[in-house]
Amino acid sequence: MSTSPFDNDRGMPRADRADRAGSERSGGGRKRRRDGGRRGDPNATVPDVEFTSYYGRNVVKPAPWTHEIADYLFLGGLAAGSALIGAGASITGRKRLRRRARLSSLVAVGLGGNALIADLGRPERFLNMMRTVKLTSPMSVGSWILAGFSVTTGAATALGILRDDLAFTNELREKLHLEGPVSSELLKYADGLMTGGSAFFSPPLAAYTAVLLADTATPLWHQSYRELPFIFVSSGTAAGAGLAMITTPTSETGPVRQLAVVAGAADLVADKLLERRLGEEGQPLHEGAAGKLHTAAKALTMVGMAGAIVAGRSRAANAVAGVALLAGSACIRYAFWKAGNASAEDPIYTIRPQRRRAEAKRAKGLGVDQPGGEWPGHSGR
Amino acid sequence: MINVLEAIRQWGPGSRTWWQNQLSGATDPITDAGWGEGHVRKGFFTDTSICIGCKACEVACKEWNRVPARTASEHGGQMLGSSYDNTGHLGADTWRHVAFIEQAPDQLVRARESGAALSKPVSLGMPTRRRADEQDAPSPPAGGVPHASMLATEPVGLPAVRWLMSSDVCKHCTHAGCLDVCPTGALFRTEFGTVVVQADVCNGCGYCVASCPFGVIGRREDGIVELAPAHDGKEAVTAKVLNGGVAQKCTLCYDRLVDGMTPACAQTCPTTSIKFGDHSDMVAKARERLAELHAQGHTEARLYGANPDDGVGGTGSVFLLMDDPEVYGLPPDPVVTTHDLPKMFTMAGIAGTAMLGVVLSMFVGHGRMQ
Numbered sequence: 001m002s003t004s005p006f007d008n009d010r011g012m013p014r015a016d017r018a019d020r021a022g023s024e025r026s027g028g029g030r031k032r033r034r035d036g037g038r039r040g041d042p043n044a045t046v047p048d049v050e051f052t053s054y055y056g057r058n059v060v061k062p063a064p065w066t067h068e069i070a071d072y073l074f075l076g077g078l079a080a081g082s083a084l085i086g087a088g089a090s091i092t093g094r095k096r097l098r099r100r101a102r103l104s105s106l107v108a109v110g111l112g113g114n115a116l117i118a119d120l121g122r123p124e125r126f127l128n129m130m131r132t133v134k135l136t137s138p139m140s141v142g143s144w145i146l147a148g149f150s151v152t153t154g155a156a157t158a159l160g161i162l163r164d165d166l167a168f169t170n171e172l173r174e175k176l177h178l179e180g181p182v183s184s185e186l187l188k189y190a191d192g193l194m195t196g197g198s199a200f201f202s203p204p205l206a207a208y209t210a211v212l213l214a215d216t217a218t219p220l221w222h223q224s225y226r227e228l229p230f231i232f233v234s235s236g237t238a239a240g241a242g243l244a245m246i247t248t249p250t251s252e253t254g255p256v257r258q259l260a261v262v263a264g265a266a267d268l269v270a271d272k273l274l275e276r277r278l279g280e281e282g283q284p285l286h287e288g289a290a291g292k293l294h295t296a297a298k299a300l301t302m303v304g305m306a307g308a309i310v311a312g313r314s315r316a317a318n319a320v321a322g323v324a325l326l327a328g329s330a331c332i333r334y335a336f337w338k339a340g341n342a343s344a345e346d347p348i349y350t351i352r353p354q355r356r357r358a359e360a361k362r363a364k365g366l367g368v369d370q371p372g373g374e375w376p377g378h379s380g381r
Numbered sequence: 382m383i384n385v386l387e388a389i390r391q392w393g394p395g396s397r398t399w400w401q402n403q404l405s406g407a408t409d410p411i412t413d414a415g416w417g418e419g420h421v422r423k424g425f426f427t428d429t430s431i432c433i434g435c436k437a438c439e440v441a442c443k444e445w446n447r448v449p450a451r452t453a454s455e456h457g458g459q460m461l462g463s464s465y466d467n468t469g470h471l472g473a474d475t476w477r478h479v480a481f482i483e484q485a486p487d488q489l490v491r492a493r494e495s496g497a498a499l500s501k502p503v504s505l506g507m508p509t510r511r512r513a514d515e516q517d518a519p520s521p522p523a524g525g526v527p528h529a530s531m532l533a534t535e536p537v538g539l540p541a542v543r544w545l546m547s548s549d550v551c552k553h554c555t556h557a558g559c560l561d562v563c564p565t566g567a568l569f570r571t572e573f574g575t576v577v578v579q580a581d582v583c584n585g586c587g588y589c590v591a592s593c594p595f596g597v598i599g600r601r602e603d604g605i606v607e608l609a610p611a612h613d614g615k616e617a618v619t620a621k622v623l624n625g626g627v628a629q630k631c632t633l634c635y636d637r638l639v640d641g642m643t644p645a646c647a648q649t650c651p652t653t654s655i656k657f658g659d660h661s662d663m664v665a666k667a668r669e670r671l672a673e674l675h676a677q678g679h680t681e682a683r684l685y686g687a688n689p690d691d692g693v694g695g696t697g698s699v700f701l702l703m704d705d706p707e708v709y710g711l712p713p714d715p716v717v718t719t720h721d722l723p724k725m726f727t728m729a730g731i732a733g734t735a736m737l738g739v740v741l742s743m744f745v746g747h748g749r750m751q
Contacts, residue, residue: 052705052707052708053707053710054463054480054482054709055461055463055466055710057469057470058470058596059595059596059707059710059711059712060591060593060596060712061590061591061596061599062590063590064587064590064591064600065587065591084736084737084740084741087740088740088741088743088744088745089744091741092744092748092750093749093750094744095750119586119587120584120585120586120626121583121584121586121603121625121626121627122584122626123584125565125584125585128567128583128584129564129565129584131565131566132564132565134563134564134566136403136561136562136719136722137561137562137563137564137588138725139562139586140565143564199737199741202737203734203736203737204733206733206736207729207730208729210725210729210732211725211726211729212588214718214721214725215721216558216562216588216591216718217592217593217594217596218591221591222718225721225724225728226724228728229725229729229731230728232732233732233733233736237736237739237740252750254747255743255746255747258743258746258747259739259740262743266739350712351712351713354712357714361692361714362499365690366691366692367499367714368693368706368714368715369499369683369702369713370499370687371671371687372687373688373689374689375409375660375689375695376408376409376689377408377409377410377411377412377422378661378664
């Protein structure tokens with residue numbers, strides 16, 4: 001701020017400084033222009049977006065989550081899709097599908113839970129997730145959904161095995177001299193209750209991870225909040241269908257094949273809608289590793305859908321389609337995980353949309369850099 | 382009649398009900414957190430126009446709060462090469478960060494224009510002051526101050542280099558994203574209206590890190606710190622990192638506040654650039670200082686976080702900046718992420734219901750297996 005004449009002797013000569021200011025901003029006021037291939041094109045109809053940052057450093061921090069979180073996004077969705085298929089199989093008497101889908105679900109949710117714990121900074125304190133119920137925290141809500149899902153799905157699986165495979169009947173009970181109120185009627189009732197519980201918790205388990213990602217300051221995740229739940233439930237359902245097509249004979253997987261096509265299509269449509277709405281703010285989904293994963297996810301899902309249509313009763317073709325669906329689901333989760341981190345690491349994705357809306361905010365007196373009015377709680381103290 | 386209309390406006394569809402005000406908008410966080418009467422919100426006012434970049438605040442903070450020093454491997458063992466800033470960014474191990482920005486005069490001209498435009502709605506309670514000799518001056522052209530717009534073409538009489546320094550810190554937001562999303566309740570609202578991590582409760586999930594719109598909070602790396610290097614045949618003195626693996630950020634020196642003391646950074650600041658006190662006094666001081674600087678022609682000055690109607694409900698740490706926020710690495714329009722949480726849960730609810738309906742209808746459509 002000083003205008004002392006001594007300052008004139010400091011720094012580089014004036015002419016040089018003017019040159020540098022013209023070509024590239026120095027210091028903190030670094031400017032960058034981002035307009036794809038139109039850099040500096042004088043005939044461009046849309047002016048370049050001027051963008052300032054502090055030495056190009058990120059404003060928001062990327063989540064400190066390692067690949068375990070992406071694994072969980074995939075495994076949680078797979079568990080939810082599988083359990084819901086298990087519930088559908090249960091109400092339509094598809095016994096092998098019911099058992100295998102539910103066992104798949106339990107394995108997936110077990111691996112997923114382990115991944116979640118492994119990612120914690122202090123894994124030994126994972127039970128602290130259960131010390132409160134907090135509706136403003138999708139992770140807290142999700143922890144309770146995960147707990148409810150695990151209990152009901154585990155119980156439904158055990159009861160199903162007890163009833164179907166061990167053929168638990170009242171006669172067997174007599175033979176084993178079992179005491180207490182255990183009867184085949186009670187087991188049937190409990191099975192229905194737990195199957196219902198498992199079906200009840202499956203959609204929230206598939207959907208809450210989308211809210212979890214969206215409820216952050218990570219630009220790509222937050223801006224995706226409208227379509228992301230649809231992408232995640234579709235992806236989870238497609239993965240569950242894919243795994244069922246691998247594990248279960250085709251005689252029982254008619255509805256599953258149909259489901260794979262519907263879920264895959266919903267996944268692709270929601271993804272397309274998201275891309276269209278985000279525009280240039282969705283660029284991290286098309287760049288680098290995230291871009292490759294995103295493209296692979298779409299291709300694999302299409303292959304899986306096509307396979308589900310043409311595979312018919314061929315077990316091998318069903319398995320190939322199932323693998324493609326599973327891989328597609330894993331790729332889309334990894335793509336969003338990586339793209340979100342990339343959007344947080346590059347300040348343009350934080351600053352550009354905020355700068356765009358800042359003017360409108362100021363017009364309403366809502367600007368962060370406006371002096372502001374009366375504060376609640378200030379008066380009367 | 383007006384009361385009826387008011388009631389409809391408050392409770393009718395599309396209106397903001399009481400619980401939505403817990404997610405965004407102007408509110409008093411101490412009352413919302415249930416502390417009751419008799420508590421006063423505390424805060425900082427960081428006046429960057431008188432910051433000299435001595436970094437005493439960074440040092441005092443680290444010493445008092447036992448915040449680990451930077452490891453040798455951080456930034457690849459290199460100096461950052463960003464003026465005198467070798468700290469980089471706020472984080473788990475940096476609770477005060479002094480930014481250094483070097484600018485040419487044209488940037489000052491732009492800052493004066495943007496700052497003057499910001500203070501136009503001064504009707505929001507700002508005292509207007511003008512110098513006596515400005516009374517009869519012709520009214521300035523729209524969107525600018527006379528000499529600033531003149532200088533836009535020819536920056537004469539401005540310093541050749543402008544050096545901005547600013548000590549950044551946790552904003553202690555009225556609506557704190559970190560606090561909202563914390564799943565364990567480790568983050569809490571204190572009786573001073575500040576936001577503090579309980580290090581013995583936090584399990585290091587890292588959700589708060591992603592949810593802070595200012596990129597303040599971080600998860601501290603677990604490990605060993607070297608207290609004294611090996612020398613003269615003696616082994617190096619090491620200790621386990623304090624609070625490793627958990628989220629860490631500025632506590633506004635909670636431990637000092639409960640004893641009626643001033644936070645370490647404000648206590649040590651030699652130019653009173655960092656001021657500490659009742660939040661209402663901090664906001665009043667900030668607005669006075671802004672008016673003073675504008676009256677002196679320094680229209681590049683603007684406040685940050687002093688508006689209770691901004692996206693985070695105003696901040697507990699108020700700043701006076703000398704350029705646009707993003708120049709200092711601050712977001713130009715921070716909005717607490719939970720502002721949109723009701724919409725997010727609604728979309729997820731629709732998606733989940735659709736999933737349940739589609740899957741079960743597929744099975745029902747195919748009928749029972751015999």
